[in-house]
Amino acid sequence: MLSVVLMAALAAGAQGDVWRDEIAWRGQQAHMSVAKDGHFTLAGPFGTRDIGAQRMRVETASPMFDGLFAMAQEELTQDSVTAIRDGAFDHGQPIPCTCFETGAKWPYVWTRDLSYSIDLGLWQFDPQRSRNGLSFKLSDVRDPSLPQGLYVMQDTGSGGSWPISTDRVVWFLGAQHLLDDKVFADNVYRALNDTLAQDRQYVFDPRLGLYRGETSFLDWREQTYPAWTASNVVFIGQSFALSTNVLHYQALQLAARLAKEHGESANAKRYEEQAASLKKAINARFWRADRGMYMSYIDGDGTPYDTYDLLGTALAITSGVAEGESARIALANYPTWPAGSPVIWPERSDQPIYHNRAIWPFVSAYALRAAREVNDPARIAHELRSIMRGAAMAGSNMENYELLTQATHVEDGKLSGPVVDSPRQLWSVAAYLDMVNEGVFGLTQRGSIEPKLPVSLVPMLFGDRDSITLHTPERSITLRIPRKLQGNLLVTDSIRQHGTETVVTMKAIDQPSLPMHTDAPLYAPAPPDAPTIEKDDRGWRVEADGKVVLYADGQRVGTIDGNTYVAEGVKPPCVSVTRVSEHGMESLHSKTVCGGDPISMGDSWPRSWTASATGRYRVWLRYENNHGSIETGVTAAVKMLAITCGNEAPQSLPIVMPHSVGEQSSSYGVISAKAGDVCRFELEQGFNMSDLSHFAHYTGGKGGIEGPLNDARIGDLIITPATGTP
Template sequence: MLSVVMMAALAAGAQGDVWRDEIAWRGLEAHMSVAKDGRFTLTGPFGRRDIGAQRMHAETASPMFDGLFALAQDELTQDSVTAIRDGAFDNGQPIPCTCFETGAEWPYVWTRDLSYSIDLGLWKFDPQRSRNGLSFKLSDVRDPAQPQGRYVMQDTGSGGSWPISTDRVVWFLGAQHLLDDKAFAADVYKALNDTLAQDRQYAFDPGLGLYRGETSFLDWREQTYPAWTASNVVFIAQSFALSTNVLHYQALQLAVRLAKEHQDAAKAKHYEEQAAALKSAINARFWRADRGMYMSYIGGDGTPYDTYDLLGTALVITSGIAEGESARIALANYPTWQAGSPVIWPERSDQPIYHNRAIWPFVSAYALRAARAVNDPARIAHELRSIMRGVAMSGSNMENYELVTQATHVDDGKLSGPVVDSPRQLWSVAAYLDLVSEGVFGLAADGRIEPKLPTSLVPTLFGDRDSISLHGPERTITLRLPHKLRGNLLIADTIKQRGSETVVTLKAIDQPSLPLRTGAPLYAPISPDAPAIDKDNKGWRVEEDGKVVLYADGQRVGSIDGGTYIAQGAKPPCVSVTRVDEHGLESLHSPTVCGGEPVAIDDSWPRTWVAPATGRYRVWLRYENNHGPVNTGVTAAVKMLVMHCGNEAPQRVPIVMPHSVGEQSSSYGVVAAKAGATCRFELEQGFNMSDLSHFAHYTGGKGGSEGPLNDARVGDLIITPATGTP
């Protein structure tokens, strides 16, 4: 039987290099040997790594697979600490915390790193340390004048942190696995209600039905956003990211579940309606039919961007937002290279290697989960091999690798990189642990065992064996091969419990699978400069140097060469342009420019304005916020602009003023007014991360140990007719 199994597996697409005790890659080799006492030795381009026996062990035909599992546990032990530190907190002094540090080069705890790591399975290895780390990222409010609550922290970041970056809700992705502790569960429910309410108030756009903010984890602006955001992140604050919206959807789903457990039917219904509406908006706004993919982000007016990221794609599938054929196609259309899948696509030819031109193992682990969700054996095998190869060739669970070589450094002049990297990076460690427990042995978060193993991996994992096992302190999972191996995917046939051992007999099925997308172009074109726009007796004329694609008010107008007129009636349009290459790929957009002369009101508050016509108006402020650099801090100025028009109900729009380089325009909101109405504007204090008690320990900039700071120098109030439809 075994020879037949081997022949069938090889015929199903197994590689000649079966990766049992060695992996060869680009002229280099890594070798794994195992001793009788369970110790492993890994040798490769990095040198030698001795790995002790661990409390959990995999028993397969591949010492490489088993040894790398031991290595991940060893590195998790190294990441398990009793104190953390960061130069921006408590002046770099140790902070007691029995928790996980982020990596060899990052001895601190960050919200997104920890939360993704826990969701990838660290909650199973050390639940108390996981809870401690998550609790460290919760905070109450230190300013008694502010509304009190329990909030998840957004770490220091773009333009002064939240609400430019809004992916702090990823915290709940990790916390959902640890609710068996009653005190922690009570904290989770309180923080969930308060954080969701605050994000709804300051980051939610009711017109598009989406949450504003930066892409999750892709927080080096120039790497993924237009180059001009390097010195002005207001566009990011105004835009909508796929990954961040999916995380809000998942937080809302958890809120539904917990509200029901608290027997609060009204609140559960409230969250259920919000989640359903958000799911619909994500599918309507981010799906790009001409690409068969979900866009990474869109502009504040809904302008589509021809850019994609693997984490957002994976999350939209694993969350259940993408369903059926759209989920299968979205993953199949996301490009791959031999070494793995890039975290963004297309790449930027003018940026160094980091998020750009890179593989990140934790993202590959989520792509592996997405591949399992859509039963794609080729993609499962591809992501699994990519994660294994990276660890084997580098000797550690590195944070990231260059895309083509999977090296930890490529010399490419000013584009060399990865610019930043770290051994035993926590979410990379978690990625390998998840690859073993769920990716191969099918152990789901709820305890179910649902293996989905490509037959192409049978020679690697089974060799001439008929079973493989995962041994834990309290449970063993054994997978047994079927007598016949005809098909491309192994799934559970029968599951039997024998004491502490769960024995799963597999069966092979032939799963329709789209081929991996290889040979995609690597780079997008460079963005063009902003167009010029003027009005003459023919209408609004847009001019650009050369051939570009024109967008107006969130909609694609089409290709132009030099210039064209836009028929927009009396309302001045807002336009941007892109370039298209020979492959049909579009660049990121130029800066947006708007026609017309907006009304500028500059006097003391409250400020008064008479509406010239009935309609919708865009409102924003000119401002300067010099309280920190564009790339970090916690002092984004956040206000609430309130408009009173006669007896009409007040209209409230959040205004975000990130750290700036000189004077610039804030984020905008949209209000409605009737012709001739006298409207009064007031500017109320909002909320930012410096208001949280936790940031009293922040010594790396303003708004920290010296007290909260939520302020900017405010200039003109700008009002212009709003164009397009929400």
């Protein structure tokens, strides 16, 4: 039948790459056998695992592929529970919830884990359990003195949670698939309006047109952010992340669509305009032309960081934020290794393996989706094989793997890891299921069938067959391939419906694709110490230790060696430096230092200040928040600073004061004032996660069972001229 095609395909690659019943990797093997009753047995470095027949099955030439699909369904059943628990909630006692738990080592429901898992297709497997889990992450407000609403919860996290971390809007990525239930749909629309309005008030920066907050999912800050954020997370809350902004873009798009369905044309138009503006800002601010990639995050003043993450890149592509050639180039330029694609790049040489030096299957699944979006057959095959190999060699859909070996543990002294690696991790289970349903059989989230299958996978999946089939309880999808495979990507030629069976006849096309970036340096250089800055007769003199790259007020000044002068005007600049490796990679930035002598005002509120010149001024507070560990909690203090200058319109700034190590500076905002104007500052109460009713169950720290807590010890109000117009 297809022997000629098979021989040609095998000639193009090694015999061991066929992956029918065995996968060989780094001197070890995993083997899959199948019994007549549909049971599978997987043997590998982990031992042996029996896998029962499942309600969905695939018929391909690869028992390995078919058996791992059954294993993912078996693990989804194991993750389907009637109660959850976490040591920080209800004193670790079981909480009734007919929902999905996060994994063998994480028997709870986390907003981002569940939402990404549902978006990766779990809504199709158990819609009611999916709704239940999502509903568990919604909450009203327990403080009657605050504005009421229905909000998505940001889980405990860096510096006391939201608004340091702001990716809770990922909830809508999952919820959008489950709107056929009217009660749930009504709650989705209410939570969408309330959550977006709250984020617009507290984390949207109108100067840059972006939403502030931590990268989505990459929430172990020392792994991905500068080392000095280990003791001060204000930078993270002030910065902007690609992934989190793309999630806000998708939430705004959903809000516009639902507003139209509710007959609210004015709201729909407002959301559409906000989404369009945000898309434009993301492309303007995060695209780094010299790399041909989207940066993972940038500083609060727009300073670019030479660091990248796969989830943010993939979401930018699948959401439509990245379009055309930019989307193709961004994915092609994102580095990869034989085992798979790292979730961050470049890696950190001083950090253990977890997000650093790691492959995460759920992120690989989004990268596979992105590869399908840009019709890149090599990348589709690469991510698919990475997901398969990891599950086969570990005997479970693990949380993560080490980048170079795809092992679940690598001994490397204090850098050993992955530090935590849970079996049957929910979003890894979802990744495998999505890789089969959409990645191979083309069953999209919209319900359409659009296979895009690399010809390189024909030997594994088809062997000498001319068709493969996905069987579900409701339908079956059969893919048929032509006798001649002249091209590198199989796509739909025709579709026929025979009762509940959909038969897709495919054709091979030659799809030009950019070569994968497989020769990137692994590590970024270590960042330099912070520079010093002083004013003399010539201007502002910046001095650094050796040859570094200087940035001032969000802009790259260039390479200096020792010292230079910047900003010879009156306003003091804020500067940081990076170090460049022999490969041209920049390190993360040093701490930022600013010139000049800020004005400090203490005493009671309100506080007054007279502007000496017309212009923009940066404003922040000195504070101490000792209500919890800098790693976790829900008591980041959030206030609103209300400002009235002369007869000008009132201005308002959100001020965030996360958990701190001693006294430090809060987040800052920028105001405008005219020379001679007396500005009056009032401090008003804001909102934090402890104000949500759900956190009455939080027993792992303050702001929980004992009541809401949104406070800090507040010191001086600091004002300095603002430089650099974003």
